[in-house]
Amino acid sequence: MASRRRASILIPPEKRKCIGVMTSGGDAQGMNGAVRAVVRSSIARGCRVFGIHEGYEGLLHPELIKEMDWISVRGWLSVGGTSIGTARCKDFYERPGRLIAARNLVKAGIDALIVIGGDGSLTGADKFRSEWPGLLSELVEKGELTEAETAPVQHLNIVGMVGSIDNDMAMTDATIGCYSSLQRICEAVDNIDSTALSHQRAFVIEVMGRHCGWLALMAGVSTGADFVFIPEKPFKDNWQEKMKEIIMKHRSLGKRKTIVIVAEGAHDESLNKITPEHVKTLLSNDLKLDTRITTLGHVQRGGLPSAYDRMLATLQGVEAVQAVLDATPETPSPVISITENKICRQPLMDAVAATQSVAVAIKNKDFDKAMSLRDAEFAEYNRIYLMTTNIDSPELRLPEDKRLRIGIIHVGAPAGGMNSATRAAVAYCLARGHKPVALHNGFPGLCRHHGDKPLGSVRDFDWLEVEGWANQGGSEIGTNRGLPSEDMNTTATCFEKYKIQALFLIGGFEAFTALSELRHAREKYAAFRIPMILLPATISNNVPGSEYSLGSDTCLNALIQYCDAIRQSASASRRRVFVVETQGGKSGYVATLAGLCVGAVCVYTPEEGIDHKMMYRDLEYLVREFSKDKGQNRAGKLILRNEQASDTYTTEVIANMIRTAAKGRFEARHVVPGHVQQGGAPSPMDRVRAVRLAVKCIQHLETFAGKSEAHLMAEMTSAAVIGIKGASVAVTGMEHLEKYETDWKDRRPKNEFWIAMKPTVDMLSGRPLAEDTCYACGRKLDHGVVDNHENCA
Ligand code: ADP
Numbered sequence: 065m066a067s068r069r070r071a072s073i074l075i076p077p078e079k080r081k082c083i084g085v086m087t088s089g090g091d092a093q094g095m096n097g098a099v100r101a102v103v104r105s106s107i108a109r110g111c112r113v114f115g116i117h118e119g120y121e122g123l124l125h126p127e128l129i130k131e132m133d134w135i136s137v138r139g140w141l142s143v144g145g146t147s148i149g150t151a152r153c154k155d156f157y158e159r160p161g162r163l164i165a166a167r168n169l170v171k172a173g174i175d176a177l178i179v180i181g182g183d184g185s186l187t188g189a190d191k192f193r194s195e196w197p198g199l200l201s202e203l204v205e206k207g208e209l210t211e212a213e214t215a216p217v218q219h220l221n222i223v224g225m226v227g228s229i230d231n232d233m234a235m236t237d238a239t240i241g242c243y244s245s246l247q248r249i250c251e252a253v254d255n256i257d258s259t260a261l262s263h264q265r266a267f268v269i270e271v272m273g274r275h276c277g278w279l280a281l282m283a284g285v286s287t288g289a290d291f292v293f294i295p296e297k298p299f300k301d302n303w304q305e306k307m308k309e310i311i312m313k314h315r316s317l318g319k320r321k322t323i324v325i326v327a328e329g330a331h332d333e334s335l336n337k338i339t340p341e342h343v344k345t346l347l348s349n350d351l352k353l354d355t356r357i358t359t360l361g362h363v364q365r366g367g368l369p370s371a372y373d374r375m376l377a378t379l380q381g382v383e384a385v386q387a388v389l390d391a392t393p394e395t396p397s398p399v400i401s402i403t404e405n406k407i408c409r410q411p412l413m414d415a416v417a418a419t420q421s422v423a424v425a426i427k428n429k430d431f432d433k434a435m436s437l438r439d440a441e442f443a444e445y446n447r448i449y450l451m452t453t454n455i456d457s458p459e460l461r462l463p464e465d466k467r468l469r470i471g472i473i474h475v476g477a478p479a480g481g482m483n484s485a486t487r488a489a490v491a492y493c494l495a496r497g498h499k500p501v502a503l504h505n506g507f508p509g510l511c512r513h514h515g516d517k518p519l520g521s522v523r524d525f526d527w528l529e530v531e532g533w534a535n536q537g538g539s540e541i542g543t544n545r546g547l548p549s550e551d552m553n554t555t556a557t558c559f560e561k562y563k564i565q566a567l568f569l570i571g572g573f574e575a576f577t578a579l580s581e582l583r584h585a586r587e588k589y590a591a592f593r594i595p596m597i598l599l600p601a602t603i604s605n606n607v608p609g610s611e612y613s614l615g616s617d618t619c620l621n622a623l624i625q626y627c628d629a630i631r632q633s634a635s636a637s638r639r640r641v642f643v644v645e646t647q648g649g650k651s652g653y654v655a656t657l658a659g660l661c662v663g664a665v666c667v668y669t670p671e672e673g674i675d676h677k678m679m680y681r682d683l684e685y686l687v688r689e690f691s692k693d694k695g696q697n698r699a700g701k702l703i704l705r706n707e708q709a710s711d712t713y714t715t716e717v718i719a720n721m722i723r724t725a726a727k728g729r730f731e732a733r734h735v736v737p738g739h740v741q742q743g744g745a746p747s748p749m750d751r752v753r754a755v756r757l758a759v760k761c762i763q764h765l766e767t768f769a770g771k772s773e774a775h776l777m778a779e780m781t782s783a784a785v786i787g788i789k790g791a792s793v794a795v796t797g798m799e800h801l802e803k804y805e806t807d808w809k810d811r812r813p814k815n816e817f818w819i820a821m822k823p824t825v826d827m828l829s830g831r832p833l834a835e836d837t838c839y840a841c842g843r844k845l846d847h848g849v850v851d852n853h854e855n856c857a
Contacts, residue, residue, distance in 0.1 A: 073108055073109055073827065074108075074109060074110040075109050075110055075111075075389060077110070079389065080109070080110045080111050080112075081106075081111045081112075081175055081176045081221070081388055081389065082111065082112045082113075082114070082172075082173050082174050082175050082176070083102070083106050083111050083112070083113045083114070083174070083176045083177070083178060083385065083388055084113075084114045084115075084116050084129065084169065084172070084174040084176070084177045084178070085099055085102045085103065085106075085113060085114070085115060085116065085132075085148075085177075085178045085180070086115070086116035086117075086119060086120070086122060086123075086148065086177070086178070086179055086180065086181075087099065087119065087146040087148055087149070087150045087180045087181060087227060088119035088120055088150055088151075088153075088179060088180070088181035088182075088184075088185035088188070089119065089150060089152065089181040089182040089184050089185040089227075089228070090150070090181075090182055090228060090229065090365070091145045091146050091150050091227075091365060092146075092227040092228055092229045092239070092240055092241025092242075092244075092245070092365065092373075093144045093145070093229070093240075093241045093244035093245065093365070093366075093367060093368065093369035093370070093373055094227065094240040094241050094244060094369040094370075094373030094374060094376065094377040095145065095146040095150075095180055095227045095240060095241070095377070096137075096140040096141065096143045096144070096145070096146055096147050096369075096377075097140060097141045097240075097369060097373065097374045097377035097378050097381070098180050098225055098227065098240055098377035098378075098380060098381045098384075099115065099137060099140065099146070099147070099148060099180070099381070100137040100140040100141055100377075100378070100381070100663075100828070101377060101378045101379075101380070101381025101382050101384075101385075101828060102178050102381040102384055102385055103115075103132045103133075103134075103136070103137045104134060104137065104827070104828045104830075105381065105382045105385040105386075105827065105828065106385050107133070107134055108827050108828075108830075109385065109389065111385070111388075111389075112131065112173075113131070113132050114129050114130060114131050114132065114172060114174055115129075115130050115131075115132045115136075115148045116128065116129050116148070116177075117129075117130065117148045117149045118148075118149040118150065118151040118153075119149070119150045119151040119152070119153055119181070119185070120151070120153035120155075120156035120161075120165065120185075120188060121151045121153045121155075121156075122148075122149075123156070123164075123165035123168055123169065124153070124155055124156070124161060124164050124165055124168065125168075126168050126171065126172065129168065129172050129174070134830065138663075139663070139699055141369070141374050141377075141378070141661065141662060141663045142368060142369075142374075142624075142628045142631075142662065142663075143368075144244075144366060144367055144368050144369060145365075145366075146180075146227075150181070156188055157188070159195070159199075162191070162192055162195060162199060163199050163202060163203065165192065166192075166196065166199040166200060166203060167203050167208050167209060169217075169220075170200070170203070170209055170213055170214060170217055171209075171213075175216065175217045175220075175221060176220075176221035176222070176223070176388040176391070177189070177192075177220065177221070177222050177223075178222075178223045178224075178225065178381075178384045178385070178388065179222065179223075179224050179225070180224075180225040180226075180227045180240070181224075181226075181227055181228070182226065182227065182228040182230070182232065182233070182239075183226075183228075183232060183233055183416055183419040183420065186224040186226070186233075186399060186412060186415070186416050187416050187420070189222050189224055189397075189412070190222070190224075190397065190412055190413055190416055192220065192222070193220050193222045193397055196219070196220040197218065200214045200217075200218070218393070219393040221388055221391045221397075222397040222412070223384045223387045223388055223391075223397065223398055223399070223400065223412075224397065224398070224399035224400070224412045224415075225240065225380050225381070225384050225399070225400050226239040226240060226399060226400075226401070227239065227240040227241055227377075228240070228241060228242065229241040229242055229244070229245035229272060229279070229364055229365055230242065230245075230272060230273050230274075230276045230278060230279060231276065231278035231279065232273070232275060232276035232278065232419065232422075233399075233401075233415060233419050234415055234418035234419040234422065234437055234438065234439070235399070235401055235410040235414065235415040235418060235439070236399075236401030236402055236403070236410070236415070236439075237401075237402050237403055237404060237439055237441060238372070238376060238402055240373055240376055240377045240380065241365075241369070241373055242278065242279070242373075243370050243372040243373055243376075243747075243748060243749055244367060244368070244369045244370040244372075244373045245272070245279060245364045245365065246279060246282050246283065246286065246748040246752075247367070247370050247621075247747065247748050248360070248363055248364050248366065248367055249269075249271055249279060249283045249360060249364060249748075250283065250286055250287055250535070250745075250748045250751070252269070252358070252360055252363065253269060253283060253287040253289070253323060253325075254287065254535050254745060256269070256323070256358060257287070257321065257323070257535070260320075260321035260322070260323065261320050261321045263354060264320045264321065264353075264354070265321060265322075265353070265354045265355065265356060266311075266321070266322035266323075266324070266347045266351075266353040266354065266355040266356070267321075267322070267323050267324070267355070267356050267357075267358060268324045268326060268340040268343045268344050268347070268355060268356070268357045268358070269283075269289075269323065269324070269325050269326070269340075269357075269358050269359075269360065270325075270326050270327075270328060270340045270357070270358070270359045270360065271283055271325060271326070271327060271328065271360055271364065272327075272328050272360075272361075272364050273294075273295070273327040273328050273329055274295070274328050274329040275295055275329055275422060275423045275426060276295070276296070276327075276329075276422070276438075277292075277293075277294020277295050277296050277297070277327045277329075277330075278438075278442065279327065279364070280292050280293065280294050280325045280326065280327035280330070281294050281442070281445055281446060281449060282445065282748065282752050283325050284325050284449055284453075285445055285448070285449050285751070285752050285755050285756075286484070286534060286535070286748045286751035286752050286755075287323060287325075287534055287535060287751075288323075288453075288487065288531065288532070288533075288534035288535070289323040289324065289325045289453075290310060290311050290314055290319075290322050290323055290324060290453060291307050291310055291311060291324045291325070291453070292324070292325045292326075292327075292449065293324075293325070293326045293327060293330035293338050293343075294327050294330065294446075295327055295329040295330055295331060295426055295434075296422070296426065296431060296434040296435050296438060296442075297431055297434075297435055297446055298330075298331060298332050298333045298338075298431060299332070299333075300333060303332055303338075304346055307324070307343070307346070308346065308350055308351055310453060310454060311324075311347070311351060311353075312351065313455075313456055314453075314531075315351075317527055317528050317531075318528045319528065319531060322347065322353060322355075324343055324347070326338060326339070326340050326343060333429065333431070334429075335426075335427075335429065340357045340359065341357065344356075344357055368625075368628070370621055370747065370748075370749075371617060371620035371621045371623075371624050371657070371658075371661045371747075372617060372620075372747075372749050374624070374660070374661040374662075375620075375657060375660055375661055376402060378660055378661075378824070378828065379407050379660075379821070379824065380400040380402070380407060382824055382827075382828075383400050383407050383409070384400050387400065387409055396411045396412065396413060397411070397412040397413070398410060398411065398412055399411075399412040399415045399416075401415070403791040404788050404789075404790065404791050404792060404793065405611045405612060405788050405789075405790060405791070405817070406790045406791040408791070418437055421433075421437055422434050422437045422438065425437060441756075444756065445752070445755075445756060448488070448492075448755060448756060448759045449755075451491075451492055451495050451759070452487075452488050452491035452492055452495065452755065452759070453491070454495065455491055455494045455495045455527055456495075457495065460495045460496055461495075461496065461497045462496050462497050462498075462766070462769075464497075465769070465770050466766070466769040466770055467496070467497045467498050467499070467769070468498050468499070468565040468566045468765065468766070468769050469498070469499045469501055469562075469563050469564060469565045469566070470489075470493055470498050470499065470500050470501065470564075470565065470566045470567070470568055470762065470765060471501045471503050471559075471562070471564040471566070471567045471568065472486055472489060472490070472500055472501065472502060472503065472525070472541070472568045472570070473503040473506060473507070473510070473541075473567065473568070473569055473570070473571075474486075474506060474539045474541055474542065474543035474544075474569075474570050474571055474575075474601075475506050475507065475543060475544065475545070475569055475570070475571035475572075475574050475575035475578050476506075476543060476545055476571040476572040476573065476574035476575050476601075476602060477543070477545070477572065477602065477603075477742075478537070478538045478539045478543055478615075478742060479571075479572065479601040479602050479603050479613065479614055479615025479616075479618070479619075479742070480537050480603075480614065480615040480617070480618030480619070480742070480743050480745075480746030480747060480750045481601055481614030481615050481618065481746045481750035481751060481753070481754035482538070482539045482543070482570050482571075482601050482614065482615070482754075483530075483533035483534075483536040483537070483538070483539065483540050483746075484533060484534050484535075484536075484614075484746055484750070484751045484754035484755060484758075485570050485599055485601065485614060485754035485755070485757065485758035486530060486533060486540070486541065486570065486758070487530040487531070487533040487534055487755075488754060488755040488758040488759055489568055489758040489759070489761065489762050490525045490527065490530045491527065491530070492758070492759045492762050492763075493525075493762055494525075494527055496762075496766070498762070498766075499524060500524070500525040501522060501523070501524055501525065501562065501564065502522070502523050502524075502525050502541045503521065503522055503541070503564075504520075504521040504522070504523070504541050504542045505521060505541075505542035505543070505544050506542070506543055506544025506545070506546055507544065507546050507547060507548045507550070507551075507555055507578060508544050508546035508550065509521045509542060509544055510522065510554075510555060510558050511550070511551045511554040511555060511558065513558065514554050514557060514558050514561070522558070522562050534751060535745050535746065535751070536745070536746075537618070537742070537743060537744050537745050537746055538742075543571065545574050547574065547577060547578050547581060548578055548581050548582055548585070549581045552581070552585055552588075552589070555582075556585070556589035556591040556592065557591075559589075559591035559592065559594075560591045564591075564594065565594055565769075566594050566595045566596070566765040566768065566769075567582075567594060567595070567596040567597075568596075568597060568599070568758075568761055568762065568765065569596065569597070569598040569599070570598075570599045570601045570614070570758075571598070571600075571601055571602065572600065572601060572602025572604060572606070572607055572613065573602065573604070573606055573607060573649070573811045573812075575598050575600075575601075575607075576598060576600075576607050576608065576609075576785065576801075576806075579596060579598050579783060579785070579798055580798055580802055582596060582783070583596070583783040583798050583799070586777070586783075590773075593773050593776060593777060594768075594776070595764070595765045595767075595768035595776065595782050595783075596782070596783045596784075597761045597764055597765060597783075597784050597785070597786060597795070598784070598785045598786070599614065599754075599757050599758060599761050599786055600612070600613035600614065600785065600786075600787060601613055601614035601615050601754075602614075602615055602616070603615045603616055603618070603619035603647060603648070603654060603741055603742060603743075604616070604647065604648045604649050604651050604653065604654060605648075605651065605653040605654070606648070606649060606650070606651035606653065606811060606812040606813065606816075607785065607787070607813070608785065608801045608805040608806045608812075608813040608814070609784075609785030609786075609787045609789075609794075609796045609801045609805065609813075610785060610786070610787020610788055610789065611787065611788050611789060611790070611817045611818075612753070612787065612788045614746075614750050614753065614754050614757075615742070615743075615746070615750060616653065616654070616657075616750075617747045617749040617750045617753075618742070618743035618745075618746045618747040618750045619647075619654060619741045619742065619743055620654065620657055620658055620661060621743060621747045622737075622740055622741055622742070622743035622744070623644075623646065623654065623658045623737065623740075623741055624658060624661045624662050626644075626737045626740055626741075627642075627644060627658065627662040627664075627702055627704075628662065630642050630644070630700070630702075630735060631662070631699045631700045631701075631702055632699055633700070634699055634700025635699050635700075639690060639693070639700075639729065639730035639731060640700040640701070640730060640731040640732070640733065641665075641686060641700060641701045641702075641703060641719075641722055641730065641731070641732045641733070642700055642701070642702050642703070642732075642733050642734075642735055643703045643705055643715050643718050643719045643722070643732065643733070643734045643735070644702060644703065644704050644705070644715075644734075644735050644736075644737065645705055645706075645707055645715040645734065645735070645736045645737070646658060646704055646705070646706050646707065646737075646741065647706075647707055647738075647741050648706050648707065648708075649707075649708060649811055649812070650670045650708050650810040650811055650812055651669075651670070651671075651706075651810075651811075651812040651816065652667070652668075652669020652670055652671050652672070652706045652709070652816075652822075653816065653818050654706070654741070655667050655668065655669055655704045655705065655706040655709070656669060656704075656818055656821060656822055656825060657818065657821070658704055659702075659704045659825045659829075660821060660824065660825045660828075662702055662704075663702075663828065663829060664702045664703060664704045664825065664829060665682075665685075665686065665689070665701050665702065665703055665829045665830075665831060666682050666685075666703045666704075666826075666829070666831055667703075667704045667705075667822070667825055667826075668703070668704070668705040668706060668709040668710065668713070668718075669706050669709055669822070670706055670708045670709050670810070671816065671819060672709075672822070673709065673710055674709055674710040674712070674713040674718075679713060679718075679721065681832050682703075682831065682832075683721060683722065683725040685830075685831060685832055686701070686722060686725070686726075686730075687725055687726065687729075689701075689830075690726070690729055690730045691729070703718065705718060715734045715736065716734045718734070719732040719733060719734035720732070753788075757786055757793070760786060760793065760795075761786050764781070764784070764786070764795055768782060780797030780799060780800065781795050781796070781797045782797075783797065783798040783799075784796060784797050784798060785798065785801060790817075
């Protein structure tokens with residue numbers, strides 16, 4: 065069966081490559097996951113793969129070029145830094161160094177190179193590629209290589225992957241490592257927060273980023289900092305006065321702490337450096353605040369990779385190998401990137417050139433250009449950040465007739481990011497002149513409030529109340545699973561009584577159902593003829609209209625920490641399989657993505673189900689794997705099973721079956737992490753996306769202000785879901801979603817985007833598939849031919 069599996073993705077022998085993989089420049093969390101994915105997918109496709117140790121140094125020293133096998137990268141997903149080493153290599157800057165590198169590559173028989181590094185490393189890679197023919201001719205002329213040796217490698221096949229904590233590469237939304245680094249910063253700022261609050265102190269925090277303010281800006285967005293300095297967009301005029309004015313405003317509203325974040329490369333419009341000491345002096349002397357400086361330094365490079373970085377590294381590594389196999393001498397070298405939720409390829413040369421031109425634009429004081437060269441999302445985050453911290457700007461106010469009373473309600477189970485979204489929505493509403501109204505404890509809370517003795521469940525928000533919510537998990541205004549249909553009359557009466565002119569819902573599938581009910585009830589109740597929008601927030605990530613829900617990233621991070629810990633617990637005894645039961649209802653998203661992030665040997669989902677043939681195959685596979693294991697890896701193996709994957713094969717039953725099959729040669733345990741999966745503080749990704757999407761939601765509601773009821777009823781998106789769909793953020797009308805995109809029975813979207821990732825999880829763990837399944841897309845084949853994905857299209 066195993067040989068059959070390989071046949072499904074093996075490429076013809078004449079197309080097989082010999083791939084070198086290296087990490088170079090500054091290290092970043094997730095680089096190991098990228099190497100693992102490159103190594104395993106290369107092997108699975110029939111290619112040989114070599115690790116080039118210590119960055120470009122490795123190309124200069126043949127003993128640092130070592131062949132890698134399947135087992136050599138076991139467990140690497142959960143390891144920070146880079147295990148094949150990285151270095152800065154002076155010799156590679158010069159042609160003679162690159163000449164030696166070319167000779168060593170050809171001698172090792174390597175005909176493709178995957179370079180994982182920052183813009184410096186990728187610039188070097190691009191230079192190497194462009195010089196390649198000349199380097200080969202010179203080596204032949206000098207007699208160091210023969211024509212026969214160089215003939216098969218006339219074209220150097222290079223693919224770049226961006227590993228960098230700064231997120232400083234153009235043409236990609238995220239680089240491998242940036243979200244882990246942001247996590248380190250958020251943890252530090254969250255910790256500082258409590259002490260700052262106790263002493264009413266101000267803290268100036270310096271974060272990395274010489275030419276790139278991504279870490280500083282996102283740290284500001286995700287921790288609710290008072291002021292942020294980034295290199296791309298220095299404040300005009302007198303920044304000292306602007307900063308003092310905003311901080312004084314926040315203090316006058318009752319805020320007890322002040323956080324200012326300074327990027328390493330911050331400066332004013334004349335390029336005079338702005339240092340943390342400088343900021344501290346202003347805060348201490350002029351505002352009389354007890355101010356301290358914290359420089360985070362290398363802590364930002366440390367720690368384990370976050371779920372997002374593991375996923376990004378893995379999916380991009382697989383894509384990089386595919387790009388190597390797709391390359392022709394005519395195609396330009398690609399760099400693997402991501403736009404919103406979509407892994408793409410960009411021309412390496414263009415991405416490097418655009419990245420370098422940011423530094424040039426800053427040097428030339430052309431800050432608008434510097435900002436425009438970053439991705440559009442960066443400029444948007446900057447605008448949103450300024451709007452949500454600077455709530456007292458008359459220029460942001462809308463005219464009276466465009467202002468709305470906007471009800472904000474949480475529905476369903478709590479999810480990380482609900483509070484961050486609410487905080488951002490409230491701050492944005494106040495800046496624009498809207499009246500944000502808290503509807504406490506979901507729809508049942510609203511209905512209970514109605515009557516002779518109001519319970520205070522409907523209240524106007526004020527800024528100070530929500531100000532500290534950026535890093536709070538759970539739901540501060542309370543959430544409830546109850547639906548409006550439980551008492552539609554009272555719900556409508558409350559909407560009228562409290563003059564709700566627009567509704568912002570945050571929640572999961574229940575919130576989706578609630579919105580659907582309200583939309584249908586519009587015919588009968590005029591109170592619901594208002595604009596309404598849902599921001600999906602559920603750890604299950606099963607809301608139609610979006611590939612991403614707030615809280616799902618926090619959940620994955622909580623789950624991978626849990627899995628890393630239990631796997632490590634097996635290191636003393638070894639030979640143990642853990643069957644972990646994940647939440648997610650009828651959606652296998654959490655199980656599959658967590659499986660991708662921890663390198664699970666098998667993942668069971670409700671979409672696929674579990675049958676006896678699958679069980680038999682997996683048991684056989686486990687027995688075989690353990691019989692091969694010579695103790696190279698002391699950690700246990702993980703199997704993830706979604707809570708509703710099968711009625712018969714429960715988590716416990718699977719563990720028992722494994723124990724029986726093991727016949728004492730290895731152990732099996734079942735574990736249920738349960739509510740641990742909701743996580744504690746929301747992850748940085750959930751926080752920043754909460755802010756961005758919440759503001760977009762209110763902006764969408766704003767477009768209906770002052771419009772007629774007829775206009776509203778005719779407009780499909782007057783009841784809508786905001787979401788990330790592929791490479792863009794989309795607002796989709798409920799009617800469309802209800803009719804075409806919702807699997808109501810199983811409470812999930814009809815076409816779940818992540819299903820396409822499932823074969824990758826299986827491939828990277830080496831799990832055998834059913835003979836009639838296409839490896840490339842996981843589709844069941846009915847023609848009995850396994851190796852032709854083309855026929856699946
Ligand atoms: P990063 O990749 O993180 O930006 P560096 O800029 O230090 O880090 O680059 C890492 C290595 O890449 C350098 O030590 C050097 O070996 C190689 N490199 C960088 N820039 C170039 C260049 N312009 N030409 C040739 N090699 C380069």
